[in-house]
Amino acid sequence: MKKTVIVTGGTSGIGAGVAEVLNEAGYHVIAATVSQDEIDRFSGAPEIETCLMDVTNGASVDALFGRLECLAGMVNCAGILVRGREYDIDVFQKVLDVNLTGTMRCCLAAQPLLAKSGGAIVNTASMLSTFGGPMVPAYSASKGGVAQLTKALAGKWAVDGIRVNAIAPGWIETEMTQGLRDAPEREAGILGRTPMNRWGKTSEVGALVKWLLSDEASFVTGAVYPVDGGYLAM
Ligand SMILES: NC(=O)c1ccc[n+]([C@@H]2O[C@H](COP(=O)([O-])OP(=O)(O)OC[C@H]3O[C@@H](n4cnc5c(N)ncnc54)[C@H](O)[C@@H]3O)[C@@H](O)[C@H]2O)c1
Numbered sequence: 001m002k003k004t005v006i007v008t009g010g011t012s013g014i015g016a017g018v019a020e021v022l023n024e025a026g027y028h029v030i031a032a033t034v035s036q037d038e039i040d041r042f043s044g045a046p047e048i049e050t051c052l053m054d055v056t057n058g059a060s061v062d063a064l065f066g067r068l069e070c071l072a073g074m075v076n077c078a079g080i081l082v083r084g085r086e087y088d089i090d091v092f093q094k095v096l097d098v099n100l101t102g103t104m105r106c107c108l109a110a111q112p113l114l115a116k117s118g119g120a121i122v123n124t125a126s127m128l129s130t131f132g133g134p135m136v137p138a139y140s141a142s143k144g145g146v147a148q149l150t151k152a153l154a155g156k157w158a159v160d161g162i163r164v165n166a167i168a169p170g171w172i173e174t175e176m177t178q179g180l181r182d183a184p185e186r187e188a189g190i191l192g193r194t195p196m197n198r199w200g201k202t203s204e205v206g207a208l209v210k211w212l213l214s215d216e217a218s219f220v221t222g223a224v225y226p227v228d229g230g231y232l233a234m
Pocket residue numbers: 008009010011012013014015032033034035038053054055056076077078079080098102124125126127168169170171172173174175176177
């Protein structure tokens with residue numbers, strides 16, 4: 001029987017790339033998203049199950065986890081960024097709700113099932129877990145929080161046999177970063193500081209997630225792994 005893994009934000013961008021890689025690796029992937037429109041447009045492999053779920057809504061999260069008997073992996077990829085508007089306190093709160101509290105909500109919902117299976121969690125941090133983005137204070141705070149949350153949960157749940165790690169993608173080609181590619185001076189700044197001098201692909205992030213979920217990473221927990229073409233090293 002296939003192992004089940006949930007990928008939030010799994011019908012767009014990085015999450016969709018992760019879902020594709022995990023499906024190819026033989027997992028039963030449930031790609032969860034808040035957007036019916038994304039589900040309607042989803043063009044991933046037909047074996048990937050799509051599901052409507054809002055990570056900011058406890059009842060919505062419980063509805064998905066409540067119908068599962070087994071879970072081998074939880075990948076928290078859902079996230080938002082509201083470039084230029086995050087100094088508005090309501091927007092700030094919303095970004096924290098989705099990116100940080102939403103990640104915690106899904107980790108908590110997954111914990112009992114993962115404890116039964118000895119499964120693993122992969123959260124999505126960012127380059128902005130490490131340095132501040134002046135245009136995106138809420139996003140930066142949320143991603144710093146995701147990195148620290150990952151370490152805290154790794155410590156708490158090691159006794160249950162659950163490994164908790166995070167990925168810190170650099171500049172990956174998705175809808176979220178389209179605005180940066182559309183601004184030549186921003187793109188030049190990003191690529192100029194990236195030693196590999198290109199945008200990352202979602203499949204390259206998926207490959208790291210696959211490894212972190214696998215038994216090959218059996219002694220890896222509480223880690224935050226860059227996948228960024230060398231950006232953080234500069
Ligand atoms: N693209 C990058 O360069 C980059 C870099 C570092 C980290 N990230 C992170 O990777 C993750 C995916 O980003 P992306 O670039 O693929 O963006 P994206 O906008 O393509 O995808 C975001 C996904 O999150 C989902 N989502 C948003 N709010 C939700 C909610 N309340 N409940 C459930 N799902 C919700 C969206 O429906 C979508 O599927 C995010 O956490 C983002 O912060 C992206």
